[in-house]
Amino acid sequence: MTVYETNLPFRLIARGKVRDVYETPEGIxxxxxDRLSAFDVVFPDPIPRKGExxxxxxxxxxxxxxxxxxxHLKSINPIEALGLTDHSEELAGRCSLCHAAQPFPVECVVRGYLEGSAWTDYQRDQTVSGVRLPAGLERRARLPHPIFTPSTKAESGHDMPISFAKVVKLIGVDAAEFIRARSLELYHFAHAELLNKDILLSDTKFEFGMFDGEIILIDEALTPDSSRFWEAEPYLSGKAAVSxxxxxxxxxVEASGWNKTPPAPKLPSDVIGNLSARYLEIFRLITGRTLDELENDQI
Ligand SMILES: Nc1ncnc2c1ncn2[C@@H]1O[C@H](COP(=O)(O)OP(=O)(O)OP(=O)(O)O)[C@@H](O)[C@H]1O
Ligand SMILES: [Mg+2]
Structure with missing residues (x-):
């Protein structure tokens, strides 16, 4: 079942671009x-299976x-425990019960390659989030080592890059150093694991929060919405990166001429189908199993 918006019998804390977030007695x-966003604007069409x-x-x-x-993950199958069996069909496979953390107002971006906003910034003054990079790098070049390029977590609109010093100001030096170190470790780990699967992790974003006096990883991790994944083989042999x-x-969207301000245009059905297929394919490549195989096992 394709789901654009939910209305569950719990207090809705937030409707993000992609997730509906509820408060329950057991956690959030x-x-x-299945909402899709690009350039921080949500599209009117759901993408089948994307949420799952x-x-x-x-x-x-x-x-x-x-x-x-x-x-933050407590349970990946909380429907019965939360008394939501009436909503089984719309929730199946797409909900997680989590510890309710106090999110840090920082997006922890790690980049191993020069792409996206980092490429734009680099072209301007050879720096990315205050980090000076070597001269003469080309678009998508591998960086000498992965770098932490945090940004603000904007309530609405676009996140803005910030320096590490600004992160320290926002959350204190201990927390700032902790989330920087964990973000870089997570990137290194995932980059190595994905390379075995012929995928390059260009860059990715993590979020952290405080729960029970401890800093934990929250939100989502290493998904196609929070990461750039490239086909490794063509890239490594000097061909164009396939994303x-x-x-x-x-x-x-660039080719369609849309000016990237709301409302987003409706998408043709072949584009919706291709997007859905891509989400399912990356799931299979990373986990080694199809989404259907995994869900059949969970039943
Ligand atoms: N364990 C958690 N505790 C508290 N808040 C969380 C937790 N995990 C995720 N969140 C918040 O829930 C929201 C998830 O919604 P979604 O991913 O759709 O938001 P978004 O539109 O990407 O982000 P934002 O709200 O930052 O614009 C995010 O605001 C995220 O910070
Ligand atoms: Mg998000």
């Missing part, structure tokens, strides 16, 4: 809908990384 419930892919892929990475850093992430949508 994150429902990954995001939810299950996030859970996969939370399991893979929990010994490196604790995370598994939202680049397909960004390219479509």
């Amino acid at each position: 419930l994150l429902v990954a809908t 892919v995001l939810n299950q892929l996030g859970a996969y990475w939370f399991r893979e990384t929990h010994s490196m850093v604790p995370n 598994y992430d939202k680049q397909y949508l960004r390219d479509y």
Whole structure:
């Protein structure tokens, strides 16, 4: 079942671009809908299976990384425990019960390659979030080492890059150093693991929050919405990078002439189908199983 918006019998804390977030007596419930956003604008069409892919892929990475850093995930199958069986059909596979954290107002971006806003910034003055890079790098070049390029977490509109000093001002030096170190470790771990699967992790974004006096990883991790994934083999042999992430949508949007301010245009059905197929494919490439195989096992 395709889901654009949910209305559950709990207090709605937030409707993000992609997730509906509810407060329950057991923690917060994150429902990954099939909404799609690009350039911080939500599109009017849902993408079939996208919410399930995001939810299950996030859970996969939370399991893979929990010994490196604790995370917010309590249960990936909370429907019965929360008395939501009347909503089983719309929620199946797409909701996670999580510890309700106090999110830090910082997006922890790690980049191993020069792409996106980092490429734009680099062209201007050879720096990215205050980090000076070598001269003469080309678009998508591998950086000498991965860099932490935090940004603000804007309530609405676009996130703005900030320096590490600004992160220290916002959350204190101990927390700032902790989330920088964990973000870089997570990137290194995922980059190595994905390379074995012929995928390059160009850059990705993490969020952290405080729960029970401890800093934990929250939100989503290493999904196609929070990461750039490239096909490794062509890139490594010097050919154009093929993207598994939202680049397909960004390219479509650029070519369509839409000016990137709301409302977003309706998408043709073949573009919707291609996007859905891409989300499912990246899920299979990363986890080694199809989403259907995984969900059949969970039943
Ligand atoms: N464990 C958690 N505790 C508290 N808040 C969380 C937790 N995990 C995720 N969140 C918040 O829930 C929201 C998830 O919604 P979604 O991913 O759709 O938002 P978004 O539109 O990407 O982000 P934003 O709200 O930052 O614009 C985010 O605001 C995220 O910070
Ligand atoms: Mg988000």
